[in-house]
Every structure is written in C-alpha cells, then in structure tokens.
Amino acid sequence: MPQPVLHIGDKNYSSWSMRPWLALKHGGIAFEEKLHSLPEIGGKPAFGSISPNARVPALDVDGVTIAESLAICEWAAEQQPSLWPKDSTSRALARAAAAIMHSGFPNLRNDAPMNIRRRTDAGRMTPDGLADAARVDELWREWMKRSGGPFLFGQWSVADAMYAPVVTRFITYSIPRSPEADAYIQRMIVEPHMAAWIAAAGKETRQLPRSDIA
Ligand SMILES: N[C@@H](CCC(=O)N[C@@H](CS)C(=O)NCC(=O)O)C(=O)O
Known part of the structure; x- marks a missing residue:
C-alpha cells in the first residue's frame, strides 16, 4: 500500500x-x-x-x-x-478542547497569525484578541490541573496538536501569560516533533507580506 x-x-x-x-x-x-x-x-x-x-x-x-x-x-x-486519552471522560474533554480550538478564538487567529520566525509584541493585538489568548491560558490551566499534566490531558494528545500553533503565537507576539501556561509552552517547544517543525520553519526563507509586515 x-x-x-x-x-x-x-x-x-x-x-x-x-x-x-x-x-x-x-x-x-x-x-x-x-x-x-x-x-x-x-x-x-x-x-x-x-x-x-x-x-x-x-x-x-x-x-x-x-x-x-x-x-x-x-x-x-x-x-x-493513544493519540487520545484512554479514560473516556478525559477523552471527551480532550475532543471538546480540540473542537473549541477548531471553531473558536477568531480574534486571536486574526490578530496574531502564526509566524514562527517572527518576534514582535502584543501591542499590535486588539483587546478581543488578547481576551481570546487569556481564555486559552485559563482553559490550559483548568485542563492541566485536572489531568496533572505534563500536557493538557496527561500524555501528549490530539488536543495538544490543536493548540500547538497557539503555543507559537504566545512566543511570536510576546503575549502575557500565567506561569502555568508558560511552563506548558516551554514543554511543548522542546518536545522533539514540535521542535523539528519549528526548526524547519526557521530554515524557510519565503515571506508573506500579510503576515510579516502587518
Ligand atoms: N478548517 C480547515 C482550515 C484550513 C486552512 O484554512 N488552511 C489554510 C492554510 S493554514 C489554507 O489552505 N489557505 C489557503 C487559502 O486560503 O487559499 C482545517 O482545519 O484544515
């Protein structure tokens, strides 16, 4: 095949x-x-x-x-x-977390398009975009408190995949965050597969004006 x-x-x-x-x-x-x-x-x-x-x-x-x-x-x-949690309640919560990301946080997505190489500041974001980011931070804390971490629902799951680009946005735009969210971000970026994607993004040279100049 x-x-x-x-x-x-x-x-x-x-x-x-x-x-x-x-x-x-x-x-x-x-x-x-x-x-x-x-x-x-x-x-x-x-x-x-x-x-x-x-x-x-x-x-x-x-x-x-x-x-x-x-x-x-x-x-x-x-x-x-194993890409979803084993326990059915945790699995349902993780699926909901993934769906919330898939359909939600439009202001964060609009204000802060993913641009892994860039370093800028949150001053360019709207209050609504920052409110979306604060809500993500709150949800991450809630999920990790319940699961005990180290990822959102315990071991790495599709829910973490769905929030991975938001992890990079927190860094690109220096978005203010809680210590717990920051610790999660640090864990995510050293995870080998995510680190490999970030490294590959760093080697790309193409620039999209709508994301790099705006
Ligand atoms: N809901 C889709 C969204 C996919 C999407 O918007 N992809 C962007 C790239 S990140 C795209 O293909 N853009 C091309 C275009 O807008 O023409 C999904 O979850 O896969």
Whole structure:
C-alpha cells in the first residue's frame, strides 16, 4: 500500500498544517509530506486541485483525500488510539478542547497569525484578541490541573496538536501569560516533533507580506 501523503503549507505560516503533521508524527505513522506555498493574499482558496475544501492540510490515503485538520487527526488516532486519552471522560474533554480550538478564538487567529520566525509584541493585538489568548491560558490551566499534566490531558494528545500553533503565537507576539501556561509552552517547544517543525520553519526563507509586515 502506498504511504499516505500529507499536503501542508509553509511550516512558518500554516497553523492548520502543523496540527495533523504533529498527530501523525506522534502516532508513529509513516507518511510523505508535500509542501505547497500558501497564497500571498487571502481570498479565494488556492488548493482546489489538492483537496475538497481547496485548503491544506489534506491527506491522501486509501484512494481518497481527507480534508480538515481535525478529521486527519482523527484518522491518525484510528491508527494509533493513544493519540487520545484512554479514560473516556478525559477523552471527551480532550475532543471538546480540540473542537473549541477548531471553531473558536477568531480574534486571536486574526490578530496574531502564526509566524514562527517572527518576534514582535502584543501591542499590535486588539483587546478581543488578547481576551481570546487569556481564555486559552485559563482553559490550559483548568485542563492541566485536572489531568496533572505534563500536557493538557496527561500524555501528549490530539488536543495538544490543536493548540500547538497557539503555543507559537504566545512566543511570536510576546503575549502575557500565567506561569502555568508558560511552563506548558516551554514543554511543548522542546518536545522533539514540535521542535523539528519549528526548526524547519526557521530554515524557510519565503515571506508573506500579510503576515510579516502587518
Ligand atoms: N478548517 C480547515 C482550515 C484550513 C486552512 O484554512 N488552511 C489554510 C492554510 S493554514 C489554507 O489552505 N489557505 C489557503 C487559502 O486560503 O487559499 C482545517 O482545519 O484544515
């Protein structure tokens, strides 16, 4: 059987691509990655020939293309169930956490697009964006208090994959955070797969003006 192919965007910028890439890596699932440059300006989705939703990430597997980061993470967890917590209540909470990220925090996403290489300050963010970040911080603390850590629901799970790009945003934009959130951020960035993605993003040279100059 051919290896699954994960289509992703630039590692420095493509937050949605980072999530399933991490889940596949953590699941020990062999895959080929194909990197596509994200379009310069938002607007009409650019990847119509790659994926049903014309976006990355997308996973080619078993003769079909799976769109949507969370669906790809779920596919990975079907192959490797330890990508979700074992206990059913924790698993439900982790799934809810992933869904909250997938559909939420629009102000944080708009104000602070993922840009792993960049270092700037939170002064460029709106009060609504900062409020989203503060809510993420609060939720992280609540989840880790319940699970005992070191990750959101104990051992690393798809929930951590979903929040990984937010971890990088806290750093890029120097967003104020609690000591507990900061400790989580420090644990996340040294985790080997996330460290590998960050290193690869650091080597990319392409710049997207909408994210680098704004
Ligand atoms: N809901 C989608 C969002 C995917 C998405 O917005 N991907 C961006 C890159 S991070 C994209 O493909 N942009 C291309 C475009 O907007 O034309 C998911 O979870 O996978």
